[in-house]
Amino acid sequence: MGEFELIRQYFMPLARLHGSRSVLLGPGDDCAIQSIPPGSDLVFSIDTLVEGVHFPIGYRPDFLGWRALAVATSDLAAMGAEPACFTLALTLPEVDEPWLRGFARGLGRAAESFGLVLAGGDTTRGPLALSLQVHGLVEQGLAIRRAGASVGDLVVVSGTLGDAGAALDYLDALSPSEDEQCVLEQYHHPQPRLKLGIALRGLATAAIDVSDGLLADLNHILESSGVGANIVRAQVPVSLALARLKGDAAVDYALNSGDDYELCATIPEATWATAPEALKQHFTVVGAIEPAPGLRLDGIDVASGSEATGFDHFRRRA
Ligand SMILES: [Mg+2]
Incomplete structure (x- = not known):
């Protein structure tokens, strides 16, 4: 199975989930396009997970799909942002279809649950690792930062x-x-x-x-x-x-x-x-x-x- 077929079969369905009204163009072009509504700030964050470092070797792929997106999305929650879309860079040792099916299922469930649509990504061959970038929107100036705590x-x-x-x-x-x-x-x-x-x-x-x-x-x-x-x-x-x-x-x-x-x-x-x-x-x-x-x-x-x-x-x- 080639990269395009792999993406079409397992990941394109996640690009069609309803959830983000701000994604104007998803996977399939050179870039995705996200529109930023007037009065909103775009907040975004990336997380990388490496097998054996951030999750156990041989970890269940559907659990990994959920967990990876939840971990990344949690940073949006911390800023008070509403989830919009995400991109995925997936490095796989081999094309293992049962693994991919499970991973996409867990990832898709999480995406639907959190209100995120897949806007793009990349797949490559190598030791199992994944990077997810999540984009969220928050009313201008209202993102909650780490720097505001004060006495009282x-x-x-x-x-x-x-x-x-x-x-x-x-x-x-x-x-x-x-x-x-x-x-x-x-x-x-x-x-x-x-x-x-x-x-x-x-x-x-x-x-x-x-x-x-x-x-x-x-x-x-x-x-x-x-x-x-x-x-x-x-x-x-x-x-x-x-x-x-x-x-x-x-x-x-x-x-x-x-x-x-x-x-x-x-x-x-x-x-x-x-x-x-x-x-x-x-x-x-x-x-x-x-x-x-x-x-x-x-x-x-x-x-x-x-x-x-x-x-x-x-x-x-x-
Ligand atoms: Mg954090």
């Missing part, structure tokens, strides 16, 4: 943290328990918090998606914003499944392990107090921004990120 802001996180990091312990389990299946699902099928990111526009002063662990990612906000923070360990949200599996260590997974793709944001206390309940119910207040630089856990300095020992990360990035 609360630190909030969406959902629960730590499941995906714990899942690495069970990837090879032959018959995982119900709780193990729960955390594995979080690893295999992360959900970028697109609606929550959009809802944070105009409320959050800074935001980031939790790809490397709460401490490491919050630290990016602190460094960009020139402030510090204190996190209250007992307030860090973990799932019941993770609490049952890991006991007292569950919070360590939540603090130090990545891959959950929840959002961490900073919000002025007064804004939080009057924020809609429908939004607040998705977030937990875990701490507060402080003037002294650095990150503290229950008042004690932590060297964020570098403390993440004992976790086998398939993925680590800024």
Whole structure:
């Protein structure tokens, strides 16, 4: 099967998904064309995933398709952007049709779920790796950056943290328990918090998606914003499944392990107090921004990120 046939059969269907009104021309020409509506900013981001580094060797292709697009799209969520389209550069060791069918199925499900249309791409031969660039739109000037946190802001996180990091312990389990299946699902099928990111526009002063662990990612906000923070360990949200599996260590997974793709944001206390309940119910207040630089856990300095020992990360990035 040649490159053109491969693209026609497996990837063109993803270019016809409804979802983006801004793509004027998709795959098949020298470039794709995206129209930027007046009053909008284009935000875009690229992620590269390499087999054995960012995902396990022999990983299920449909899971990989979902996960790869979810990971990339999560960066749009962190900026409060609405997804528009994506491009894919796929490097394959060989044309393996069952693999391609599974990969395209997972990728297509994710694209439809997130509202993204495939606008173009490239395939080449080599060790398995993929790069996905996602494009999103946000009202002019309203993209949420990392640099806006200030003293008096609360630190909030969406959902629960730590499941995906714990899942690495069970990837090879032959018959995982119900709780193990729960955390594995979080690893295999992360959900970028697109609606929550959009809802944070105009409320959050800074935001980031939790790809490397709460401490490491919050630290990016602190460094960009020139402030510090204190996190209250007992307030860090973990799932019941993770609490049952890991006991007292569950919070360590939540603090130090990545891959959950929840959002961490900073919000002025007064804004939080009057924020809609429908939004607040998705977030937990875990701490507060402080003037002294650095990150503290229950008042004690932590060297964020570098403390993440004992976790086998398939993925680590800024
Ligand atoms: Mg990110």
